[in-house]
Amino acid sequence: MKQKLEEILKNGLCEIEKVSDLKSLDEVRVTYLGKAGVLTQILRGMRDVPAEERREIGSLANSVREQIEKKLSEKWANLENEKLLADMEKEKVDITEPSKGVKRGALHPLTRFNNKFMEMCVEMGFTVIQTPEIETDYNNFEALNVPKNHPARDMQDSLYITENILLRTHTSPAQVRAMHMFKPPFKIVCPGRVYRNDDDSSHSPIFNQFEALVIDENVSLKDFMTMVKEMAVRLYGKDVKMRVRPAYFPFTEPSIEIDATCQMCGGKGCSLCKGTGFSEFFGGGIVNPRILEMAGIDSNKYSGFAFGPGIDRSVMVTNKIPNIKYLFRNDLRFLKQMR
Amino acid sequence: MKVSYNWLKDFVDLKGLTPEQIADKLTVSGFEVEEIVYINEHLHDVYVGKIEKIEKHPQADRLVVCSVDVGFKEVQIVTSATNVFEGANVPVSLEGADLCNGVQIKPSNFRGVKSDGMFCSGEELGIDENYFEGASINGILILPKDFVPGTKIEDALLLNDVVFDINVTPNRPDCNSVVGIAREICAMFGKKFKDFDISYKTVGDDVNKYVKVDVETENCPRYSASYIKNIKLTRSPLWLRSRLFSVGIKPINTMVDITNYVLVEQGQPMHAFDYKYLDGHQIVVRQAKKGEKIAVLNGQTYELDKDVMVIADANKPVVIAGVIGGVNSCISDSTTETVFECAVFDLKSVRLTAKKFGLSTDSSARYSKGVNINLPSVALKRALHLVDKLKCGDIVGGIVDFCKTELNQKQVLKISYSKVCKILGFEVSKEEMTKILNGLAIETDIVGDEMTCVVPAIREDIKTVNDIAEEVIRIYGYDFYNNIDGIVFENCSTTMGGFEPRLQFENGLKNILVDEGFYETLNYSLYSASACDKLLLAEDDVRRNVIKVANPISEDLSTVRTVMAHAMLLDVAYNLSVGNKDLRFFEQGKIYLPKKLPLTELPVENDRLSFAVCESGFDFFNLKGVVENLLVGTSLKYKLQRSKEPYLHSGVSADIVAEDGTVVGWFGKIHKTVLKNYDIGQDVYYGELDTDYLSSLPEKEHSTKEVSKFPPVERDIAIVVDEKITNEELMSAIKSASGKIFYDVNLFDVYRSDALGEGKKSMAYKIVFMSEEKTLTGDEINQAVNKILKSLQFRFGAKLREN
CATH class of the missing domain: 1.20.1270 (Substrate Binding Domain Of Dnak; Chain:A; Domain 2)
Structure with a gap:
């Protein structure tokens, strides 16, 4: 058993x-x-x-x-x-066959750049606003200390609608509006379209800028520079180099032009930066006290700085866009590259 | 503004400073040097040579062999030129030379005879007859006998200059001149400005006996003139020609060259008249009369009007003021007496006239930047000094000087020293600050906090403490800020950042569309007035009240947009035309709606989101899905109505109507005629939302309730109804007939066939029942379904579909 x-x-x-x-x-x-x-x-x-x-x-x-x-x-x-x-x-499938469903589209490169910049500004305490594109001659020029005989005030350079109303030639009227909208201290930034009587292979009659304004007590050029440096580092990395040049804008005094390492060549020198390794980053300066006074802000108590670049060129550099006209042509073959 | 290095040396000691050092310093101090041009760039290895001997070439009839003394050695040159002779001084280019026409010189062999280089023509040296006698002949440039062999050609011909192309900012019109830049360089390098000579001898007599000046226009605040007789017109000396040549001005004769010289050096445009052609020996500055004509130096004849300021004699205009001279009174070989003009003209008037005729002259360019009221008298004296120095005429005593306004005086600014430091954000010592400002000829004294600055009359730009701060820092050096390590907003109050709610809202919608496969486009907000016609807008459509640009670039950019669809359809058409397929586009943009025309106040700028799809298989309901996804996150309560948009298909389009009756958007298929107007051969689906309205709505609230513990039960029904019955009617009937156990209903099939009959359709619904209290039984469900069917039959004549 x-x-x-x-x-x-x-x-x-x-x-x-x-x-x-x-x-x-x-x-x-x-x-x-x-x-x-x-x-x-x-x-x-x-x-x-x-x-x-x-x-x-x-x-x-x-x-x-x-x-x-x-x-x-x-x-x-x-x-x-x-x-x-x-x-x-x-049941093995060919994993290289195409995916199904709706394929994601893409934002326009200008929007992407703007979003990135504006988010940075918000983190730094700026309020993002938009002000009208059709502006009064007063807000666009007079209140910004642009003299009556300045070439920009001729019909040849600006697009006028009536004698006193025009398509704004820069985003700087936002400064004037902000000074009436907010009580100091404040920080604002205003992105938007601007218009010029100019249309050729390297200029668009419509392009994009933004305007930033900080009004506070005890604001100096040094504060402006430390902020610009911080922005350049956040945008282009900590190795970015800067260069400051004196400049002239009717609404700031002193006025400066700030160049940063050319993002096309990384500072080695290329056709875009004319071999200098630097390209224009910001223009701005200390708000001309006359402008504060005109807006009813006590220029003895408050000071501020304003700055604002055109962004189309930065967008072109960051995305290596070969021709400025691509920005408004809306060719799907171009836009798809932004995915 | 082109400034010559050699010219600057007249006013500032540049010893030990290279052109590059000067350029760098100019740039960082506010005068950006855009380019440094070396006039001698293509002249190295070219020397003055003396031809010692000429022999025939043994092999070639057309060539000769020359022995040439180039100072430091003897060379042999083979040439085919026929104007050379023994004893002639000629330019000789030797090995290494790189001429401006691209020729590079290497020793070569001409049929067995060695040639060490080449003789040069004027053209090969980049000069012509205006610059140097003999430079334009077809042959070798024969140099004067007194030139010393071995001299570098650039030195012999004074082509050894360096030119800075400087971008002068509009606030510094005083620096559109050699002396202006020289003063700046003095301040930058702590050097002393060497004053220029304005002394001259006259032959006595009185200018007023010869010339009468009348200024009849507001646009000429100052007019100075002088009179010179017994003119001997010759070529100017080489040093003078050289300077004009360096900055790109063609030397002509002494009188004309002097006017140009003063323009560049002092920044004062001048004009020289031939006295004998001034009718009545009179100068009248006035606005032109309508219909007057003038033939000017560029060969054109212009018809004038009252907007153009002219210099006239007793009878006719002789100069377009500040822009260009007339042929009838210009300096010519027969000129024996001349009148010099130094004037200040209104910059806007000059600029507009120059633009009107499409003319840009050195004079108009300079006037457009503004000429200081003090300048004419100084400049005129400087010109007369040159006349005297070059001995080219007899200067009659006195000058005519019409001056409507007061001359500028030095101004005294009393400011606070600590305020200057506060603007800069750091302390510049009093000594340093005083030194910088004094260097700029701003006499400065600082006592305690009180700062007194005496600003020279030419510095019209300095008015406030901020202006002084700028002068200090640009000379002190902005480099300081490159090396600071500060805390961002160290001295500022803390502010909360954020987006304007509309911008944030729009970003959200954009991202939804991107997820739905759309690409963002950006279009001009200006378009052609024909947009409204192409989109079939009715004659009384408010969007036909368009804002027109008064001075449009072109018809295509003449109208500020009141509709979004135009640009979107152009984008679709463009993309189809280049072969792109499956288009999904959106644009976030503005339309501009006037409250009244012509504009007396700013228009309403309305933010819109437009989107379009041109893709096979995409239909109205796909588009409706996109719209629903865009709106689901908002608190908008809306219903759909048949759309009245003229550019949409009347049967396949809907308006989105809010509870308050506002039409917040629309969507649908584009009208066939509109497609044709845009040359689009495929169906396009289009939608648009008013994002201003939507972003103003309160945020959507989400209040939830408990979910049922009991399972849902599904039943499908298919009913046949008339075409005219809508899904919405049937669904709401199903819902109300189901009573408390209703959970959800969905249309899952619509079917039409001959068997169903004309005008009938079958609608299949999946109905979901659920109770919060118990598990539903089969009987309860059947009862509910029966009730629904009865209700549908009663209300809509619906019949249960038999398969």
Whole structure:
């Protein structure tokens, strides 16, 4: 009996081992553990075993059954897993086939640049506003200390609608409006379109600028410079170099032009920066006290700085756009490159 | 403004300063040097040579072999030139020379005879007859006998100058002159300005006996004149020609050259008249009369009007004031007496006249920048000094000087020293500051905090403490700021940053559209007036009240836009024309709606979001999905109505109407005729939203309730109804018939067929029921469905569809 059991165990384990599909494995299970199975038969024959051996044989029989069951379930799991692997192999797809669903579009490069810049300004405490594009001659020139005989005030350079209303030639009227909208101290930045009577291969009659203005007590050129430096570092990285030149704007005094490492060539010198390694970053300066006074702000108490560049050129440099006219042509082949 | 290095040396000692050092300093001090031009760039390795001997070439009849003394050695030159002779001085280019016509000199072999270089013509040296006698002949430039062999040609011909092209800012008209720049250089390098000579001898007599000046126009605040007789017109001396040549002015004769010399050196435009052609020996400064004509020096004849200021004699205009002289009275070989003019003309008048005739002369360019009222008398004396120095005529005593306004005086500014430092953000010592300002001829005295600055009359730009601060820092050097390490906004109050709500809202919509596969476009806000016609706007459509640019660049940019669709359709048409397909575009932009025309106040600027799709398989309901996705995040409660937009397909378009009745947008298929107007051959779906309105709505609130613990149950029904019954009517009927257990309903199929009959459609709905109290039984669901069907039948004649 004992010998028989050991033989069953040996054969059973061996047969289980040999089986290679789930169906055959089930057959083996029936052969051994089924109602008419070999082991079942043996256990039924237990009553013929002498009482003194019954205990030992019984325990052996149970152990044999357990071992076979364990082996069966292990094998079952293995075979099932193999089958899954085989099925997955059959379901394999060509992962290089195109994706489905709507493909994301893209924002215009000008918007992207603007967003980046404006978010930076917001972090630095600026409020982003927009002011009208159709402006009064007063806000566009007079209130900004642009003298009456300045060429910009001729019809030839600006787009006028009436004698006193024109398409703004710069975003600087935002300074004037902000001075009336907010009580100092404040910081504002105003992005937007500006218009000039100019249309050739390198100029658009419409282009984009922004204007920033900080009015507070004790604001100096040094504060302006530390802020500009911070902005340049955030935009172009900590290795950016700066260069400051005196400049002239009617609404700031002193006025400066700030150049930063040319982003086209990384400062090595290229056709865009005329070999200097620098390109124009900001123009601005300390707000001319006359402008504060005209807006009803006490220039003895408050001072400020204003700055604002044209952004079209920066956008061209950052995105290596070959021609300024691309910005308004809206060719899908161009826009797709902004994804 | 072109400034000559050699010329500057007349007024400032430049010893030890290279042109590059000067240029760098000028740039960082506010006078950007855009270019440094070396006049001798193509003259190296060219020398004065003396031809010692000329022999025939043994192999070639047309060539001769010359032995030439170039000072430091003898060279052999083979030439085919026929104007050379033994004993002649000629320019000889030797190995290494790189002439301005691109020729590079190497020793060569002409049929067995070695040539060490080449003789040069005037053209090869970049000069012509105006600059040097013989320079324009077809042959070698024969140099004067007294030139010394071995002299560098650039030195012999005074072509050894360096020119700075300087960008002078509009606030510094005084620096559009050699003396102005020289004064600045003095301040920058701490040098002393060497004053110029304005002394001259006259032959006595009185100018007033010969010339009468009348100024009849407001546009001429000052007019000075003098009279010179017994003129001997000759070529100016080489040093004078050289200076004019360096800055790009053609030397002509002494009289004309002197006027140009003074223009460049002093910044004062001048004119010289031939006295005998001034009728009545009279000068009248006046506005032209309509119909008057003048033939000027550029060969053109212009018809004048009252906007043009002229210098006239007793009968006729002889000069367009400040712009260009007439041929009838200009200096010519027959001139024996002349009148010099130094005047101040209104810069705007000169500028507008120059633009009107498309003329830009040295004179008009200079006047357009503004000439100081004090300048004419000084400049006129300087010119007379030159006349005297060059001995080219007899100067009659006295000058005519009409001056309508007072001359500028020195002005005294009393300011605070600490305020200057406060503007700069750091302290510049009193000594340093005084030194800088004195260097700029601003006599400065600082006692305690009180600062007294005496500003010279020519510095009209200095009026306030900020102006003084700028003078200090630009000479002190802005470099200081490059090396500071400050805390950002160290001295400023803290302010909260943020976006104007509309901008933030619009950014959100843009991102939704990008996710929906759209590309952002930007279009000009100016377009052609024909846009309204192309879009079929009715005659009384308010959007036809367009704002017109008074001085448009072109018809295509003449009108400020009142509709967004025009630019969008142009974009679609352009892209299709270049072969782009599957277009999804949007634009966030403004339309400009006048309150009244012509404009008396600023118009309303209305922000709009427009979007268009031109893509096969895209239909109205796809577009509707885009619109819903744009609006779902807003608190807008709206309904759709058939749109009245004239450029949309009347059957396949909808207006989005807010609860208050405002039409906040529309969308649909573009009208067939409109497509034709834009040459578009495919269907285009277009939509537009008023983002000003939408961004003004309160933020959407999300209040939620508990979700049911019991499962939902779905039932599908398909019913046949008349075409005229809308989905919305059926859905709301289903909802109300379902009662409390209604959860959701969706249309999932619309079907039309012959079997259903003309004017009928089958609508299939998936209805979802759910209770918050219990699991619904089959009976309860069946009851509800029956009730729905009955209601639909009763209200719309709907029949359950039999398959």
